[in-house]
Amino acid sequence: MLQHGFCQQWVLYLDVLECSCRCTPAIKPLTLTQSSQFLVGEDSALCFKGLVSSVRGKMPIPDGIRLKPLGSASQRLSSVAAARPIVSPLHSELCSSLGHPMDSPLSSIRRLLERLITFKPKHSIMLQLETESLTQRMPKTTKAAVMVIGGAEDKIHGRQILQTFWSRAGASNAQIAIIPSASREPEAIGDRYRTIFNDMGVKTIEVLDIRERDDGNKPEWQDFIEAATGVFITGGDQLRLCGLLSDTPIMDRVRMRAQLGEITLAGTSAGAAIMGHHMIAGGGSGESPNRALVDLTTGLSILPELVVDQHFHNRNRMARLMSAIATYPDKLGIGIDEDTCAMFEGNDLFQVIGRGTVTIVDPGQMSYTNQPDVGMTEPLSMHHLKVHILSHGDRFDLHQRIPLPAHP
Numbered sequence: 001m002l003q004h005g006f007c008q009q010w011v012l013y014l015d016v017l018e019c020s021c022r023c024t025p026a027i028k029p030l031t032l033t034q035s036s037q038f039l040v041g042e043d044s045a046l047c048f049k050g051l052v053s054s055v056r057g058k059m060p061i062p063d064g065i066r067l068k069p070l071g072s073a074s075q076r077l078s079s080v081a082a083a084r085p086i087v088s089p090l091h092s093e094l095c096s097s098l099g100h101p102m103d104s105p106l107s108s109i110r111r112l113l114e115r116l117i118t119f120k121p122k123h124s125i126m127l128q129l130e131t132e133s134l135t136q137r138m139p140k141t142t143k144a145a146v147m148v149i150g151g152a153e154d155k156i157h158g159r160q161i162l163q164t165f166w167s168r169a170g171a172s173n174a175q176i177a178i179i180p181s182a183s184r185e186p187e188a189i190g191d192r193y194r195t196i197f198n199d200m201g202v203k204t205i206e207v208l209d210i211r212e213r214d215d216g217n218k219p220e221w222q223d224f225i226e227a228a229t230g231v232f233i234t235g236g237d238q239l240r241l242c243g244l245l246s247d248t249p250i251m252d253r254v255r256m257r258a259q260l261g262e263i264t265l266a267g268t269s270a271g272a273a274i275m276g277h278h279m280i281a282g283g284g285s286g287e288s289p290n291r292a293l294v295d296l297t298t299g300l301s302i303l304p305e306l307v308v309d310q311h312f313h314n315r316n317r318m319a320r321l322m323s324a325i326a327t328y329p330d331k332l333g334i335g336i337d338e339d340t341c342a343m344f345e346g347n348d349l350f351q352v353i354g355r356g357t358v359t360i361v362d363p364g365q366m367s368y369t370n371q372p373d374v375g376m377t378e379p380l381s382m383h384h385l386k387v388h389i390l391s392h393g394d395r396f397d398l399h400q401r402i403p404l405p406a407h408p
Contacts (some may be wrong), residue, residue: 018123039361052111055153063333063386067200072233074252077187083369084242085307115266126179128192133324144261145168145264145346146265146343147264147311147342148267148303148336148343148344148350149266149269149271149336150310150312150339150354151336152266152311154289154339159200159351160198160354161339161340162196162202164343166197166200166202168264169230169231170229171201172201175204175227176206176225176229176230176231177208177221177225177228178193178197178208179234180193180234180236181211181245182203182232182238182241182269182407183235184236184237187207189234189236190209190234193207193234206221206385209391210244210392213243213244213248216249216250216251217248218250221252222249225251229265229385230264230266231258232267232271233265233268233274234270235270236269236270238280240270241274241299242279244288246298251300254302255357258303269310269311272310273299273309273310275299275378276302276307276308277301279295279296279299279307280294280295280321282322283320283323284320285319285320286319288318288380289326289380290378290384291326291374291375291376291378293320294320294321294324294371296324303344305332309333309334311334312356312359313339313356313357313359317335318335321333321359323380325363325382325385326363327381328367328373329366332360332361332398333359333361333363334359334360335358335361337356337358338356338359340352340353340357341354342358344401348399349404350396351394351395358389358394360389361385362386362387362388362401366384367383368382369381369382392405
């Protein structure tokens with residue numbers, strides 16, 4: 001199970017577009033962002049791990065609520081459609097506990113979340129969900145961001161992307177953790193980034209040279225992650241990176257703190273590939289989209305609604321990303337060129353930084369694909385697929401799924 005501190009937790013993704021039930025007059029509405037992520041702990045306490053647009057009302061937690069685990073980290077649910085088979089067995093129990101007649105499972109769960117929203121759990125690692133606490137944890141003025149870098153970022157001249165990470169992490173007051181685990185030469189790559197950030201004036205830098213899964217349990221490194229203001233994940237092999245970090249206490253805390261806006265997290269190349277729940281592990285290039293062109297596995301779910309590809313136009317990977325999106329049409333594809341970054345700031349927007357482009361492959365209005373019906377090497381059809389190309393300064397609204405031009 002996912003481990004956060006002393007309590008087990010289970011993950012459920014809900015899409016607010018599917019949660020359109022009317023609440024009873026006694027329960028004021030809870031407004032959530034699309035694809036918000038909730039954690040339910042063994043105390044039947046609710047943790048929030050995403051973005052809340054607004055929280056209103058304070059309802060007491062009802063007696064008798066019992067929630068069952070929703071699976072391991074590798075079985076996390078990424079859509080309401082996927083959640084229904086597991087939600088349904090709890091439906092009657094939830095309705096009975098909440099004192100409502102039988103209605104849709106999602107309506108029942110929505111009411112449950114509204115009732116639990118102000119419950120304070122025992123363990124300090126669990127998150128308090130009162131409006132005041134959220135305001136303290138995620139102030140509107142925060143500079144924290146998640147920076148998804150396409151690889152080969154400038155390390156010598158202007159260092160625009162690395163300078164942005166440095167600034168967002170706290171500039172000269174930053175405390176930066178470098179995770180070089182994707183590399184076959186982690187000591188050398190860790191020292192290289194240490195030198196870069198030292199040159200920028202950072203005094204506190206720790207290289208977390210995780211070479212075995214047990215290293216992800218080291219108390220001293222967990223303590224540093226708790227104090228860190230920035231975490232930088234280097235390039236290399238994304239399969240190696242996930243194998244070493246997935247479901248470790250260090251990675252779970254990095255993920256949670258990044259999603260709460262408490263730290264600036266950057267990943268370059270392989271460190272970018274691991275950002276989504278579904279990850280491109282490898283594949284070919286330069287062909288028509290087809291199922292054999294891309295190898296997919298499970299990533300680290302920092303930005304679970306995305307499928308990320310890197311070194312994008314530099315290595316002709318458009319067809320590879322389209323093939324991935326044909327497999328997972330509920331996700332948004334994002335291809336990032338070298339020395340280019342998509343910077344997510346926790347407000348449903350990301351901004352492009354750097355000298356290349358970010359390509360968006362949006363299947364939201366896709367009307368047809370033959371992906372389930374063709375052989376591995378046969379070409380794929382994808383009708384009404386949207387593609388956007390964004391350059392430096394452009395932004396993208398993840399909720400509305402529309403590109404926005406750079407500010408004048």
